Amino acid sequence: MKTARDNGEIQSKMSDKKIAGCFIYLSEGIGTRFTLEGRGIDAKEELIQLWDSFYNGIKCNKLS
Numbered sequence: 001m002k003t004a005r006d007n008g009e010i011q012s013k014m015s016d017k018k019i020a021g022c023f024i025y026l027s028e029g030i031g032t033r034f035t036l037e038g039r040g041i042d043a044k045e046e047l048i049q050l051w052d053s054f055y056n057g058i059k060c061n062k063l064s
Helices: 002-006 016-036 040-058
Strands: none
Touching (some): 016 040
16 A cells, blocks of 8 residues: 555555555455355455455546
C-alpha cells in the first residue's frame, strides 16, 4: 500500500494498514463463506471482482 501511495497510484484517507486489512479480511471472508457452502473453487473469481472494485475505489483517477 505504501509503495502504491508513494507512486501516486492510490489516494485514500484510510491508513495503509486499514487498506491492507480490508484486502486480507475480504479474502478470508470470501474463502470461508464459499468453503462452508461447498463452493471453494468459485471463490477465486468472486474475490478478483471484489478486489478490483475495492482497489478502483481507492485508486487515483489521473487525467491524461
